Amino acid sequence: MQNLALEEAKRQLAVCNACRYCEGFCAAFKAMTRYRAFDTETVVHMSNLCHNCQACYHSCQFTEPHEFGLNLPRALAVVRVDSWESHVPFPGVSKLFQSSPLVSLASVLVVATMFWLIAGIPWLSSDTFYDLISHNALVWIFSPLFLAPLVIVFCGLARYWRTVNGERITWKQVLESLRSAATLKNLDGGAGQGCNYEKEDRYSQVRRWAHQATMYGFLLCFAATSTATVMHYGFDIVAPYPFLSLPKLLGVSGGVLLTLGTSKLIYLKTKASSLLEAPGRRASDYGFITLLWFVSTSGLLLYWLGDTDLAGSMLILHLAGIVCLFVSIPFSKMVHGFFRMAALIREAQLRGA
């Protein structure tokens, strides 16, 4: 972990802890009241508990140019992103994504090209939907690409759990944390007024809604793929599926939500102050959200294009997007979800749940 970032967060937290006016905003401020001093374990935990609602910044009487120079959203964001990279293996890949938003998109094109080549190999092809890419090829490509990133993320989480001194996890703690994530409780501002993001010191619910559309959209799409897998292997029902089937219903609704949510998140980001987040992260954040948008939008287009000639190319692009999305999970903004859950569970433990 970067010492400078930790020390700066500790300095700021000491000021916050002597004030505590922001106690009602979120779980991070409530956690603060348990401590008189902040060690690394606590700062790392609080940094991942912070949802970057930015309310504490806009309410703070000690922000610059005041000599105390508080900017807790940024101080914690710097520790937070550092905590991901210092716990998840292969941090260099993450640095690559941070260099430009185009890295995500370029990787999609590279993978798509590979697919074109693979799809052209005759012995992998069969007769149905999988004329383009055989189902076996898909399984062989996707299984490791799906599993390896998750293994990497869970390695990171295991290390993180040691850093924050995590204990054995109970179902109660998990349920409590899921409830918080499901409603984005920590972006509700404490009184249900929402957070500060795109409208400076005015509260708004838009970011919360956009995030949840993205999250639920993603989960619905994931559910669509999962049901399709079950249908394929369990019941031998092979794609393409009709509209009134679980994979399609879940996939289309999820895709629409994901496209709308990510579009809004990108727009909001252009309005939000870059001073209240970790510096140097916009590029990879834009790249990540755009990739999510691309996956959902290309998926919807694929459905819309039906049996037309373009469908083949679109399918390849769509699948390439999914591959890149999965491969980049440990190295993109996507990890925030895993670490946030870990922080919520740890917080439940520390509160004695």
Next chain:
Amino acid sequence: MDIDLPKITPDTSLIQVGQGSIHYDVIVVGGGNAALCAAIRAAEAGASVAVFERAPKEYRGGNSRHTRNFRCMHGTPKGVLTDSYGEEEFYDDLLKVTKGNTEEDLARLTIRESEACYEWMLKQGCFFQESLSGTLSLSRTNAFFLGGGKALVNAYYNRLESLGAAIFYQATVLDVVIRERKFDGVLVDLDGTQHYQRGRAVVLASGGFEADKDWLASAWGDAARNFLIRGTPYNTGEVLKGVLAGGADQVGDPTQCHAVAIDGRAPEYDGGIVTRVDCVPFSVVVNNDGHRFYDEGEDVWPKRYAIWGRLVAKQPNQVAYAIIDSKSKDLFMPTVFSATVTDSLDDMAQQLGLPKDQFLATVKEFNESCQDGEFYPTELDGLRTSGTTPEKTNWARPIDTPPFFGYELRPGVTFTYLGFRVGHDAKVSFGDVPSENVWAAGEIMAGSILGEGYLAGFGMTIGTVFGRIAGSGAGAYAKSGA
């Protein structure tokens, strides 16, 4: 922090009284809680409103920026306020702290009107939160602003913008022109240029003069040079001084200020809440000469912190040192600056720069006078010394378990009491006759109700109540076409 406020002598040739057009119905001088409440009310009444806030936008809100709650009467549980808090109890609390130095009818008006403020504030976009940790004793009487005073101020500015009011930052009002008790206009410095702005009515809500150390020194002597100012550096009282010189009736005197003992390392201005040091009841407090000078355990800290500013102000060099031992280190709110920590009292004397022999003798005498008994940190435990001067009457435990923790204390001025005398309608009077169109609200008139002492959250109550009254009055006057 570099404070470089413009000191401009008004160019009176610019003042053309009674000439020029009136651009705004109501001019509000100041940009804190009282000013904003007044501006909102006036704008709601249909008046066009201009707010002149001296601070830049990031420091807007005067001392309200540093507040955290307001005291509110209520008959039944209301929002975050528990139980009930009636007029008589509220007024009794006020009498206790002011020792009767209040005007009963104005005080009761403030108390009664406070109840309606709660819902009104919610409507303006303010949010409340549960009483903060460590302040449970206030959950019945005080409604805490979610995010504190700056969040409240933000909500009010946003509301004002929605109402179409004109808000000027870095706008220093140099002169308020009042002739025959009638307001004409203000001379205001905007970005280094002086403008004369006429208005049909004015609300003066620009706070006290605590940031003007010359003024404080004229009352306190040079001791005031060593005072720290807990709040905004922009409250230098020019408007107050000018309008008083113009014949407005005065309450209070310049020696009266609210001062608490704060961390001696706090910034000279604007250190706010975080500079507090709450360890006094569990400590011995000595002055520069190594002598104790007051009963550290006289009462629970929330009832005593406000007298310690004055106590320290009367010590040599306006400084004192609170020393605790490791038994007490976790019994009070965390401090923003870390303590001086030593393993011996010798080292403590050396590091704090205290005369060693006297300091050690003082602590020894104190320790020997401590009695056996039960220690209860959160209530008056009667654990007192016997045979030292002054006695410590509660929480007296020997300072004998290293490591030792030392904090430098200095007087931190919160606000001043000298201000305008106002009536029920918040109008400023001149020679006991109310002005036609000059209103005042907030710290600039609070001395009428708070003659001395302080009741947590009552300043914001006065500001909100009188801001609302002044704004309604000024708005109605301006729209009446007078």
